[in-house]
Amino acid sequence: MTAISAHSVRRSLPALSGQTGYILLLFGVTALLMPLSRFVSPSLGSWSTVSAILVISSMLVLVGFGQGLVILVGELDLSIASVIALTGVLTTAWLGESPSLVTFLEILAIAVLIGVLNGIGVTVLKVPSFIMTLGSQLIVAGIALGYTKGTVPGTTPRFLGDLMLGKVLGVPTPILLLIGIAVVGFVIQRYTVFGRRLYAVGGNRATAAIAGVHVNRMIVGAFAVSSLCAALTGMLLVGYGGGATLGMGDGYFLPSIAVVVVGGSSILGGRGNYLGTVAATIFLQTISTLIQALGISQGWQTFIYGCLIIAVVGLLKRDLATKAGRLLTRPGKS
Amino acid sequence: MRSAKRSLVAIAATALLSLVACAPPSSNSSSNGAAGGTKKYKIYLDLSYSGNAWSNAAANMIQALAKTPPYNQQVEFHKIISGADIAKQISDLQSMINSGADAIICYPLSPKALNGVVNQAAAKGVKMFFYDGTVTSPKAYNVSYITAGFGQNSAQYLVNKLGGKGKIFMNSGVSGTATDTIHNEAAKSVFAKYPGIKVVSQYWSNWDAVQSKTNTLKALAANPDVDGIWSQDGEYGVVQALQQAGHKLIPVTGEMSNGYRNQLLTLHDKGLVGVSSGSAPTVGAYAFKLAMELLTGRIKEGDLPHNTEFPLPWVPYDQVKVGDPLKPAAGGNTWPLDKVPPVFAAGIYYPDLVPEINYDSAINGNPVPGATIKPIDPTKIVKAPDVPEINSDTKTKPADLFKLNPEFVKPIDAP
Structure with a gap:
């Protein structure tokens, strides 16, 4: 590692520690919401509430990880909803009929290919990622619709149903999955060479390139991982929902970006911590459970949810981000 | 650098919204049947969104009927997918009217927004049938379980x-x-x-x-x-x-x-x-049969109610x-x-109303081998109540x- 790359990595690390407080705060607010929620409904705040929220969160944290890496390098992946739907369809159609490891890997390979093409479009063809992934989102949705002609064939592979509906030592397996994803995701993003180079690319591409990082390769890699995560989410959703629908990914597109941003990552790249995304996922799912329990109309539920997202990002984060920013700039600016 | 990025984000977001707004819906058309010397009825099927199992099954059963004798000789059948955009559905319906449609079978996107185009169809003598969803104009025929x-x-x-x-x-x-x-x-x-x-x-x-x-x-x-x-x-x-x-x-x-x-x-x-x-997808095929009964004169114009109820x-x-x-x-x-x-x-089975279809028709759009169209027993046609804002003015x-x-x-x- 050259001196410059060591500098660039060091430069991104204070940002991480500056965010720890925010992440702890997010977890803390979520934990506080649980007992407070009893004012909304006396049954809220129980273990079954926590369990339900964590089960629902287990899929969003996975999409959020992939989206988070893409956002970390300063791009966005709008194709995940279609990738979720396509892999869901292929999971019931191919894997449901004859489960095999080869088929499983084939489906994941298709998803990775979509991600790689997204990345090549962004890096080589210089198409802005908004446009590139919007285009591929339409293409992938078209393939899924054309392939199924509207009716999704096949059945749910048994192992996926068992995975998403099962329990280990009384704990629903999706919750264990969530913990596993959080740990693995945090380690990959924070401690692997791949993860650190993504920070470097997101922080400053020119500096990263001078430091010997293959910037384009890293960006393609981020998109590939994002698609892979979306594909795995599609599979989990098939197990969770007992089947695939063409619209099954629709509810994950905007939330995947929301959890990353509410989790404290910069939408412009270079800054973020996966545990923030995990905290934001659980926080937002808790909020939406609470809002639903208020028993108000759908219009008001959506309205309040939207206001809360803006409030959190706008108010809660600004203060902390400023402090984090001071931490960041003090040693760096010379 | 950052501000350049930010304006890029803003521009891209705008582009994204406009692109989404004009994403082209898919469409496809097919005519069918042996070439005969007799004049064929030009029938259009206008779907809204085609990406779910229900609307797909409904469309498939309609297509299966179009391939079932004697409809296969009587009908020139076209299918158009309008997508979820009302403006697109209106313009598609106008094109069908202008291209000489005899009847249009349609899944409507709105109870009121299509009334204008329904009037245009009525002026040209085009029979308009809406299934599952309904329109409030009395000049169209609604066939639905909604009431x-x-x-x-x-x-x-x-x-x-x-x-x-x-x-x-x-x-x-x-x-x-x-x-x-x-x-x-x-x-x-x-x-x-x-x-x-x-x-x-x-x-x-x-x-x-x-x-x-x-x-x-x-x-x-x-x-x-x-x-x-x-x-x-x-x-x-x-x-x-x-x-x-x-x-x-x-x-x-x-x-x-x-x-x-x-x-x-x-x-x-x-x-x-x-x-x-709930709602059975067979309702579309029933609407198609009613349209054909009207076109062939087996049912007189005044005898078919504006709102026909599909059984629950x-x-x-x-x-x-x-x-x-x-x-x-x-x-x-x-x-x-x-x-x-x-x-x-x-x-999907309604032997009284649509005995000509089966599971294969619903999934693949295939006609049942050997089946022929059975006329609808007029006593089985049930008039649905008129409900404001839903199916009536x-x-x-x-x-x-x-x-x-x-x-x-x-x-x-x-x-």
Whole structure:
């Protein structure tokens, strides 16, 4: 590692520690919401509430990880909803009929290919990622619709149903999955060479390139991982929902970006911590459970949810981000 | 650098929105049948969104009929997919009218926005038939289950199973649509008669099984002591949520999904009871047949009501019968989950009205081998009530709109 790359990595690390407080705060607010929620409904705040929220969160944290890496390098992946739907369809159609490891890997390979093409479009063809992934989102949705002609064939592979509906030592397996994803995701993003180079690319591409990082390769890699995560989410959703629908990914597109941003990552790249995304996922799912329990109309539920997202990002984060920013700039600016 | 990036984000966001707004819907057209010397009726099928199992099955059955004798000789058939954009649907319908359509079979996107184009069609003598969804213009023909009483009958069934008291959830559809509104009102009209019935949570899951599961899980977290759930489409996910939460199985009423009917069959010994009702995709094929009866003069113009009711399917848990999709002649109202997906609308057989189709027609659009079109018995045509804002331009709501069908369910006394 050259001196410059060591500098660039060091430069991104204070940002991480500056965010720890925010992440702890997010977890803390979520934990506080649980007992407070009893004012909304006396049954809220129980273990079954926590369990339900964590089960629902287990899929969003996975999409959020992939989206988070893409956002970390300063791009966005709008194709995940279609990738979720396509892999869901292929999971019931191919894997449901004859489960095999080869088929499983084939489906994941298709998803990775979509991600790689997204990345090549962004890096080589210089198409802005908004446009590139919007285009591929339409293409992938078209393939899924054309392939199924509207009716999704096949059945749910048994192992996926068992995975998403099962329990280990009384704990629903999706919750264990969530913990596993959080740990693995945090380690990959924070401690692997791949993860650190993504920070470097997101922080400053020119500096990263001078430091010997293959910037384009890293960006393609981020998109590939994002698609892979979306594909795995599609599979989990098939197990969770007992089947695939063409619209099954629709509810994950905007939330995947929301959890990353509410989790404290910069939408412009270079800054973020996966545990923030995990905290934001659980926080937002808790909020939406609470809002639903208020028993108000759908219009008001959506309205309040939207206001809360803006409030959190706008108010809660600004203060902390400023402090984090001071931490960041003090040693760096010379 | 950062500000350049920021403006790029803004520009891209704008571009994204405009691109989404003009994403082209797919369309396809096909004509069919042997070349004959006689004049063929030009029939258009205008679909809205084609990406779900219900609308796909409805379109497939219509296409199967178009290939069934004698329609295969009488009809020049075209299918257009308008997508979910009302402006596109209007312009598609105008093109069909201008290209000399004799009849248009259409899934409408709005009860009121299409009235203008309906007037244009009427001026040119084009017969317009809307299925499942409805329009308020009296110059079109609506064929729908929407007034057939799904909401109140399924709600009463739930109330009866609960003995007239208990806490319930309402899993509704797409908030703000006419269909969702009338079903909710009808159900609540029943619940309101029982002081012991408390709706502790109502949520909107967009008629989607996965969203229904997630929302029901959330509602169960707040109200684990719920006694029953009234659900529109998506009920398959509702039952799954009970299982996921480890909740005891309770009465759940719902619509037509194959998954739910299988659940009624396999889980009723664990406490699941319910009734499968709702909208059958066969309604589109029935509308097509009515259009042909009108065009061929078998039914006179004045004899066909503006609003024709499609019968409400009603399959309580103890009447679920698994059929074999490969032997459709043997009947059945449910299909094995390893052969037919859970979201497939299971009830497709209406021997009185549309005996010409089978499971293969619904899935693949194939005509039944050897079948010919049977004329509709005019005494079987049921006039639907006129409901303001839904299927009529009248102003007054019929007083007995939410009456129960005594063949399905009778009210119990409030405890």
